[in-house]
Amino acid sequence: MPSNKKEGIIFGLFMCFGMVLVMSVYNTALHGFSSFTVGSIVIQFIVTFIIAFIAESLVEPSARKFALLLPYDKSKEINFIVALAFFMVPAMVLIMSVYGLILTALMTGIEGSIFTAYLKIVGLNFIVALPSQLLIVGPISRKLLVKYIKPSTQNPELMV
Secondary structure, three states: OOOOOHHHHHHHHHHHHHHHHHHHHHHHHHHOOOOOOOHHHHHHHHHHHHHHHHHHHHHHHHHHHHHHHHOOOOHHHHHHHHHHHHHHHHHHHHHHHHHHHHHHHOOOOOOOHHHHHHHHHHHHHHHHHHHHHHHHHHHHHHHHHHHHHHHHHHOOOOOO
């Protein structure tokens, strides 16, 4: 887990990149790959990444506070990771599903109620986002942080 602001930002970038990648592939698979070009996918990924990183930056402090309020054994890091995920993922899904609804409306249109379409998008996104965050993106992001970022932020005089 990040231990300072710089590591927190880098970790957030790792998490956003991974989650946007997983969710973009998932949502593209739901809507069909045939209507996309490589250029449109790259542009859409960049825009989605920026929006997700801004949303994550707004959601994370509150999610962290709520996660720390829960009664659990705080001496085990895994408990905090799971508690934080259970606050971060639903909030991010609600926010990013609005973005997904807008994209869907612009690209293919929405049939029926906007509210019903939003609820469907939220449900479809949540069932993939939570397991992806807990089992794939979170662990990979933490390993990348420990392997590539934490060693460079340690005092070089202490490293032998």
